[in-house]
Amino acid sequence: MTGGGHGAALRPGERVVGPLDRLAPESKLVGLVAFLLVSAVTPPGRFAVLAAHAAVAVTVAAAAAVPLRTLARRFLLDVPLVVLAFTYATAGRGPRTSVLGLSLSVAGLEVGSSMVAKATIGIIAVSALAATTSVTETVTGLRRLGLPGWFTDLIGLSARQAGVLGADVERLRLAASVRGRGRWSEWTAVARALGVSFIRATERVDRLQLAAQARGGTSLGAIVVAGPTITAATAATWALATLPAAAALATRLLV
Amino acid sequence: MHIPDGWVDLPISIGAAAIGAASVGVAGRRVAARLVERATTLPAVLAAYLLVAQVPAVPLGVGTSAHLVGTGLVTVLVGPSVAIVCVAAVVVVQALVLADGGVTALGLNLLANGVAPALAAAAVLALGRRRTSTSVQVVAAVAATLATAAAAATTAAELAIGGTDVIPPGTVAGVIGGAHVVVALGEGVLTAAIVGVIARLRPDLLHGTRLAPVSTTGSVGR
Numbered sequence: 001m002t003g004g005g006h007g008a009a010l011r012p013g014e015r016v017v018g019p020l021d022r023l024a025p026e027s028k029l030v031g032l033v034a035f036l037l038v039s040a041v042t043p044p045g046r047f048a049v050l051a052a053h054a055a056v057a058v059t060v061a062a063a064a065a066v067p068l069r070t071l072a073r074r075f076l077l078d079v080p081l082v083v084l085a086f087t088y089a090t091a092g093r094g095p096r097t098s099v100l101g102l103s104l105s106v107a108g109l110e111v112g113s114s115m116v117a118k119a120t121i122g123i124i125a126v127s128a129l130a131a132t133t134s135v136t137e138t139v140t141g142l143r144r145l146g147l148p149g150w151f152t153d154l155i156g157l158s159a160r161q162a163g164v165l166g167a168d169v170e171r172l173r174l175a176a177s178v179r180g181r182g183r184w185s186e187w188t189a190v191a192r193a194l195g196v197s198f199i200r201a202t203e204r205v206d207r208l209q210l211a212a213q214a215r216g217g218t219s220l221g222a223i224v225v226a227g228p229t230i231t232a233a234t235a236a237t238w239a240l241a242t243l244p245a246a247a248a249l250a251t252r253l254l255v
Numbered sequence: 256m257h258i259p260d261g262w263v264d265l266p267i268s269i270g271a272a273a274i275g276a277a278s279v280g281v282a283g284r285r286v287a288a289r290l291v292e293r294a295t296t297l298p299a300v301l302a303a304y305l306l307v308a309q310v311p312a313v314p315l316g317v318g319t320s321a322h323l324v325g326t327g328l329v330t331v332l333v334g335p336s337v338a339i340v341c342v343a344a345v346v347v348v349q350a351l352v353l354a355d356g357g358v359t360a361l362g363l364n365l366l367a368n369g370v371a372p373a374l375a376a377a378a379v380l381a382l383g384r385r386r387t388s389t390s391v392q393v394v395a396a397v398a399a400t401l402a403t404a405a406a407a408a409t410t411a412a413e414l415a416i417g418g419t420d421v422i423p424p425g426t427v428a429g430v431i432g433g434a435h436v437v438v439a440l441g442e443g444v445l446t447a448a449i450v451g452v453i454a455r456l457r458p459d460l461l462h463g464t465r466l467a468p469v470s471t472t473g474s475v476g477r
Contacts, residue, residue, distance in 0.1 A: 029351075036359050040261040040268075044419070074354045080256060080434070087430050092421045111419045118261025119357070126354040138351055150283060151343070154299050158344045159352065161303035169307050191445055194308055194323060195452025198332075201304045202460060208296045 020064050020132040024233035025141030027241035032129050034245035039121050042252055044114035052251035054117065056244050057124040064128040074123050081119055088112035125244075135159040140230045161204065169197045256410060256431070257349065257356030258363045265359075267417025272362025275343070278370045282339035289336070298337050301329055302344040309345070324406065324438075326369060327399030328446045330376035331391070331464055332453075338376070342369030363417075367409040372402035384465055391466040395450040400443035407435035 020028070039053045061071070092108015099109070133141070139156035143149060172193035177185065233241070263271075287294040308323040329338040346364045349355040356364045376398035383394035411431040415424035453460055458468060 033358055036260045036357070037265070040357075040359050041265055042261075077355060078259065081259060084427075084430060087426065088419065088422050091423075091426045093423075094421070105421065107421045111421045115259075115262050115419075119259035122260030122357050122359075123354045126351065126358060130352050130354060135348075135352060142347075148283075150287070150295065151279070153295050154302065154340065154344045155347050157295060157299035158302035158306065158341075159348050161300050162306040162348070165300075165303050166307045166310070187445070188448065191448030192452055194445070195449040196456070197307070198304060198328075198449060198453055199457050199460065201300045202297075202457075205293060205296045205300045208300070209293060212292075212296070 018063060018065060018132065020060070020128070022231065023132075023241050024231050024237050025133050025137040026144040027141075027233040027237045028129055028133060029138070029141045029145060030238075031241035031243070031245055032125055034242055035125055035248050036122055038245055038248040038252055039118055039125075042114075042118075045110040046252075046255075047114070047117075048255045049252050050114060050117045050121070052255055053121050053248050054124070056247050056251075057121050057128070060244050061124050061128040061131075064131045066124075066127045066131045070131075071124065071127055074127065075120070078119055078123065082116055085112035085116045088115070137230055144232070157208075161201075164204070165197060165201060168200060169193050172196055256407075256435075257346075258360040258367070258410060258413065260357035260359050262357070263360060263363055263413055263417035267413065268359055268363055270362075271366050271413065275362040275365035275370065278339055279343045279365070282336040282343075285336040286340050289334075297333070298340045299344065301333065301337065302341040302348075305329065305341055305345045306348060309349075323445055323449075324368065324372070324399075324403055324442055326372040326406070327376040327402030327442065328395065328449060330373045330402065331380055331395045331398050331446075331450070332460070333463065335373040335377040338373040339369050342373070345369075363410075363413045367406050367413060371405045371409040375405035376402040380464070380466075387467060389467060391454065391461050391464050391468065392447045392450050394464075394466050396443040396447035399446035400439045403435060403439035403442040407431055407439065 035053075035056070039050070042049050042053070089104040089109040089112045090102070092105025092111070094105055094107045096103050097106050097109070098104070129138075135156060139152045139159075142155070143152040173189055176189035176192045231237075286298060290297055305323075305325040308325050326338050326342055329341055343365055346356060346361055346368060350358045350361050350364070379394060379398035379401055383389050383391075383398075408428075411428040414431070415427050418427065450461070454468065461468065
């Protein structure tokens with residue numbers, strides 16, 4: 001799940017290294033946030049601008065070789081947001097229009113569809129970062145951008161442990177669910193798996209602690225972040241990484 | 256529910272990020288003082304646990320599925336400070352690695368899913384400790400339910416204050432609140448069942464809650 005955020009089609013160790021992979025993570029993070037900020041502050045109803053932003057995001061995602069299946073799964077998780085946006089159209093103020101027999105607020109429709117567009121652009125843009133940046137690189141980037149070391153250590157360690165615990169919970173759920181009968185069996189299977197997994201999680205804390213003590217220190221920082229091997233940003237890197245944001249800003253000002 | 260990019264205006268998003276960062280700073284200091292050498296490992300592993308627990312589990316139809324939010328559970332078992340620090344790591348990983356929740360909405364989602372529910376659950380926990388007859392399972396269920404309600408209320412407030420004025424704030428609150436009634440009750444039931452499993456297998460892990468133990472004859476979690 002969080003094993004580096006690379007394409008599901010790739011086996012561990014098989015990684016298509018493209019131009020985006022080689023960019024320093026801190027520049028990619030800043031470039032992403034800048035792009036998303038430009039998109040976020042675009043007024044609702046400026047659909048030509050939002051379409052241009054979507055085109056920029058799709059271009060970057062294509063260069064990052066984001067698997068379509070991954071994108072589809074992430075869009076599916078946002079169905080509740082689409083429902084919420086739809087209520088903006090049905091319950092919105094002001095003049096109304098008829099769409100497929102439904103009476104919808106013009107302003108509400110504009111705001112709702114703009115919000116869904118922005119959420120979609122966000123998912124595509126983040127997916128481009130996630131597909132080309134390992135968790136270790138992301139954590140290093142955040143550290144270089146000035147986030148406190150204890151917090152970036154925490155993020156790095158939790159992302160790695162999620163991979164371990166995730167596989168474990170799947171096995172536990174399967175084991176509980178094949179033995180379950182009746183209406184609530186799915187629920188009890190989930191509860192059992194999560195209960196046992198919580199116990200195993202506390203046991204993992206003990207194991208990690210023991211390993212850290214065996215290495216002769218109580219700090220985990222140096223182990224979590226493999227900093228020096230990850231390239232640092234140069235002027236050219238910064239220019240390339242902020243190119244999508246610049247393109248988004250240009251369309252916002254010109255279109 | 257995670258707020259995506261572009262739904263809440265910039266001043267509210269930045270304000271929420273500032274409050275969120277300050278809360279994590281305070282919580283982080285408390286965790287470091289209390290857990291000492293476990294100050295990284297325990298929150299990290301529990302954050303991993305929450306990341307796993309939040310993967311959709313039981314499908315409920317129309318794109319939604321029941322999964323654990325977990326802030327209430329972690330607050331009851333290890334306290335609100337650890338819970339806030341955990342959720343901070345969770346929302347960052349979700350926003351930057353899993354594309355779930357907006358990057359520019361990180362502060363909003365941290366307040367809604369971490370700070371507010373942890374404080375709500377901590378209040379229930381404090382009340383539960385006064386009533387010595389209330390078992391840990393009941394306290395966990397109530398804490399988790401109210402934590403989820405607090406999360407939904409905060410999300411609704413953020414969308415109402417920083418969102419659009421095209422619909423009345425009450426409508427947003429109604430839609431989000433209504434959708435979360437079942438979610439909050441489900442969270443309570445699931446949390447009680449998880450605590451039941453822990454009470455049966457490793458009762459020592461619940462000592463830190465300073466609550467009455469669960470009766471082992473109960474059927475929940477069996």
